[in-house]
Amino acid sequence: MNSFGPSPDQVDLSNCDREPIHQLGRIQSFGYLLAISMDWIIQHVSANIADILGRRPDELLGLPLNQVLPLATMHTVRGKLQLLAPNAGSERLFGSELFGDGRRFDAAIHISSTSIVIEFEEAREETFGNGNPGAVIKAMMARIERSTTSDAVFNECVRQLRAVTGFDRVMLYRFNDSGSGAVVAEALNRDIEPFLGLNYPATDIPRQARQLYLRNRVRIISDVDSTDVDIVPPTGPTGEPLDLSLSVTRAVSPIHVEYLKNMGVSASFSISIVIDDRLWGLFALHHYHPRHLSMEMRSTMELFGQVISLVIEGRLSKEMRRVEEEARDLHDRVVGRLVATSPTMEELIDFADDFRELIHCDGFAIWAKDVVRTVGRCPFPDDMPGLTRFLNRASASRVYASDDLSSVYPKAHDFMDRAAGLLAIPISRSPRDYLIFFRKEIVETVTWAGRPDEKPVEFGPNGPRLTPRKSFEAWQETVRGKSRPWLSSELKAAEALRVSILEVLLRFNEEAERQQTLATQRQELLIAELNHRVRNILSLMRALVVQSRVSAKSIDDFSAIIGGRIQALARAHDQITDDKYQAQSLRSIIQTEIEAYVGHKVTRVHLDGPPVLVEAKTFSTLALVFHEMVTNSAKYGALSDSLGHVDVEWRVDDNECCEIRWRESGGPAVQPPTRRGFGTTIIERSIPHDLGGEVTIDYHLAGVRGRFLLPPRTFWLAPEGGEAAHPRNEEGKPLRTDKSAGAAQSRLAGKRALIVEDNMIISLDAEQMLVDSGAAHVLTAMSVSEARRIIESETIDVALLDVNLGGETSFPLAPLLEKARIPYVFVTGYGEKLELPQDVGTDVEAIKKPFATDQLIAALERALDRRGA
Incomplete structure (x- = not known):
């Protein structure tokens, strides 16, 4: 090898991508070309123009177009241009007398940059059955639409195309995300080798060729052995060659011609399948002898390609909707369970079966707070910290998926036998926590149309390039280290799951914060009440000791009196806290509080009213309220001296409510409280808040007046003699002294x-x-x-x-x-x-x-x- 020339080792597959196939400066031999400026001056012509016009190229360049075409043709061309926008396809004329001399031509008109390009070729009679191209498309589509599955649609398409065009082989070639593709349907003559199921590398159709397939939906190569026709002059005044991206007669790259010759193909025709503005696939038609389709037939097949693109898109969308609906139903069930249980991140492992049903996998793991929990076939726990650090480099709010993990994370080679593919759903930001789905390695055999890497290096005007391979015999390659790919529907399901889990966790955190706030508030209320009750109890104990001393005649008598009153206080407390109590007598509630807290002054409290029983849920509220009323009276009111007395009366009013009247008299002068304590709050708010009743407290100089109204649902009237008049023990027997x-x-x-x-x-x-x-x-x-x-x-x-x-x-x-x-x-x-x-x-x-x-x-x-x- 010449040491001054480039080394084959320096050549990569991108050399083919740099070939300017849209600016080759030639058209195929069956066509003719005129390029004119926007003011109708001829700028370029094809070198064979004299065969049609009888004038050499140099005689035509610079002339006004109206000196070449008759006025009727000029009018028609102007009308077609009115329908065009720059770089937006071409308009066609079929069987038109372009030159007014009886000869009929098919023509295509398009705009290329600042030039108007008119291409024409001799009109040919094409067999359309009944002579109507539209009827041909309708008949083709009628047969195709009877197909029930996508594969059946593909197979019927290639059968119909072969029947209409007469090519030896018709293939449907579908691209994948990497640019390579496979033959998914085929119709062919019996005596030629099938290509169905073969794979082709991305380099067989370079990047710029795919762009041309998007812009120009059909392309014909009539004869690979014919000599192309040059564009004269090759460049314009600015030195730029004429852009033939939208040309219908554009010559073909020599590399592609060589590729077809190596396959033994003499003529080809392609129809693009475009879905969502992406090149989804191609109908590739091969013939082993020269074959030309008229412009009208090519246009008809272009229309077929546009219609079938919509049909395939509809079928794929329908299947995708079905898959997504099933995934959505699964998603709703899973999220419903999550919402019902509000799990923590660590508890999400309990939903592993649900997640694995939603996104099929061989192993599932949760990485939360630097701890991994796994189900199924997963990397070992020691492998997870490094793997999660790798995932941390990805976006915090994106699902990450790979079916070839070891190619992006080399350490994955260590556990490739357990997990070759990964899908990770981030469910937090800092620290990063993940739901991770693993798929095992699938050792796959890929059948290529010839070895993709057998491409000799040659040197051309664009530098060293890889020439097309010469062998297309089936060659099998064993692919390792990859899992089953993650489908777009699975990625959508993963993204929906990510959003839902974040919402559930957010709701859980908000609910936890709310519950914590409520618990704090309850605790503060409990502490306040406990503090209040303890102070009251301590004050009460002191008062019991002081008051009991007056009536006691001996130490033993004093001890008995103190013990009895403390026990009465305990009974009242038990009545309030016992969750097994039944309906209680209103008289007993008030009597118990009086006996517990005023002792020998009990005779100074007069109770009067019908036999009313209050609901169990009502009792604790009333006990608290009358506890406060009694203790306040004993400390500040009528029961705080030796003269005052209290009258408590109750009745059922006309609205079936129980009205309780509390009236103190004979005691010291009463002054309204200067501050509102916790006890006052209990008196004034407990009955309205807990029972829906009413409370009114008036501080008269002669004594406190209180009115308490209980709604009908909180009490009922007992039969005469049906209420207990005195507190009883846990067995229902009267307490002994x-x-x-x-x-x-x-x-x-x-x-x-x-x-x-x-x-x-x-x-x-x-x-x-x-x-x-x-x-x-x-x-x-x-x-x-x-x-x-x-x-x-x-x-x-x-x-x-x-x-x-x-x-x-x-x-x-x-x-x-x-x-x-x-x-x-x-x-x-x-x-x-x-x-x-x-x-x-x-x-x-x-x-x-x-x-x-x-x-x-x-x-x-x-x-x-x-x-x-």
């Missing part, structure tokens, strides 16, 4: 008891209650382990177990006590119903703190009786 506690001493006399309680003061209090009731010996424990040791080493007759022992519960002691047949009672500080474990006996009781002596002794007595102790 402390004076009856001594009766229980004989039941515990001589018994050995165990108290498990982590609070020392409560433990000592309970121990004293048991000792006072006759227990012979009381043992105490503060933990489960300590209690277990006592049970295993001591004789125990009965046990009292506090449920909550700080960091543990006393439930583990239950099986041990059950095995030893030791009766026991639970004690709990929780207001709601206590849920006991399954291994605890069904007859075991649980009493609530704070408990009175009689309540505790009665519960222990019942436990002893049930176990036959």
Whole structure:
């Protein structure tokens, strides 16, 4: 090889793309050409023009066109030009007497830059059956439209084209995204080799050739061995050659002529299939002898190409719509489940089966917060951090897909046996989280029409180029490292899924923030109420101690009075918090609050009204309201001294509402409050807000007046005598007074008891209650382990177990006590119903703190009786 010449190694496939095939400066031998300026002066002619006009090219150049064409033809040409726009195709004349001498020509007129180009060729008689080109197209389309599938449409198209044109071979060649293509339908003579299913590389039809197929939808090569005709002069005054992109007689690239000769083809004709302004495919017609189609036939086939492009586009769109509708239905079901459950990113793995049904894959992974979760055939977890860093380089808001991952991410070679293709859906921005679909490698055998890489290098006017291959025998190539490609419908489904997941996660985050805000507000309200209640309770306890001292005659009497009133307060609290309560007497609600908080002053409160029962959901609201009314009266109103009294009356009015009147009198002078506290808010707002009723509070100098209106749905009238007049215990029996506690001493006399309680003061209090009731010996424990040791080493007759022992519960002691047949009672500080474990006996009781002596002794007595102790 000459060391000064270019090396074949320096030649690539783009050399073919640089050939100016639209400016070759020649036309085919069956045609003639005149190019004129916009003011009708001849600029270019074909070298064979003398065969038609009898005048040499140099005699015509520079002449006005009206010296060559008759006025009638000039008029016709002007009319055709009126329909044209620059670079917008050509207008045709068929069988026209262009020169007014009886000879008939077919002509094509188009505008090229600043020139008007007129091409003409001798008119030929074409066999159209009934002589009507339109009828031919109609008959062809009638047969094609009977086809039910796209493949059937393709096959019928090539059959019809071969029947009408008479070419030896008619192929439908479809392009793929890479520019290469395959023969998807074929009709041919019996004695020639089929090309159906063969693939052709993108370099067989260079880029500029594809552009010409878009602009000029049909192209004829009548005879590859004919000598082309030069354009005279080859360039214009500015040195530019005439652009023949829209020419119907344009000569063919020598490279393409060589390609056809290597295939043994003598004549060819092509019809472009354009869908969405893209070259979707070609009808390629080959003949093994010279063959020419008239301009009228070529124009008819151009119309066929435009119609069939619409038909194929419609069929493809229909199939795409069907696929998209199925995907949309799947998408809606998946998103519906997502919305219903509002999962976190980590929980999306639970929807793997739904996602895999929507986008078919061999493996699925979720990368969230730098942790991977996989289902199916995926790369190993150690491979995922590097892969996600590669994905991070892609756009944050785009679906990324590749069916040849190792070609863009070399490390994918390490797991190519598990995943060769990837589709990634980003579902966050920072840090990047992904849904990733993997497809396994598909080892594919591609059959090419000859080896695509067997192209010798030659040197021409445009530098070194790859010449067309000379062999078109089927050659098979094994393609590895690729997966099944991702379809456009799958990419659309992935994008829709990305948007929906982001919406779901956004909604989830918004809902989480809303719930957190509500929880914060509830917590703040709870803290405020708790603070208010605790302060009231502390104030109440102090008042109970001070007021009880006046009537107490001894220490024991003082202790009994204090204990009884504290227990009354606990009963009222239980009524408010117990979620198992039934309808309650309005009188009982008010009476309970009065007895709990004013003690010996209860006789100064007068209650009067019919037997009204209030709904369970209404009770807690009324209990809170009258608790505030009673405590306010005890602190500031009629019950705060020794003279005042309170009248509470209720009735059912004409609107079937329950009207409650609260009237204080005889107490100290009343002043309206200078600030609105939490208690005032409860009084004024609880009934309107929770029950839909009304509240009016007036601060008269002589005493507070209150009016409370309950709507009909919150209460009903009970039969006479049907309401409970006094609070009752959990068994429905009247609560015993402390004076009856001594009766229980004989039941515990001589018994050995165990108290498990982590609070020392409560433990000592309970121990004293048991000792006072006759227990012979009381043992105490503060933990489960300590209690277990006592049970295993001591004789125990009965046990009292506090449920909550700080960091543990006393439930583990239950099986041990059950095995030893030791009766026991639970004690709990929780207001709601206590849920006991399954291994605890069904007859075991649980009493609530704070408990009175009689309540505790009665519960222990019942436990002893049930176990036959």
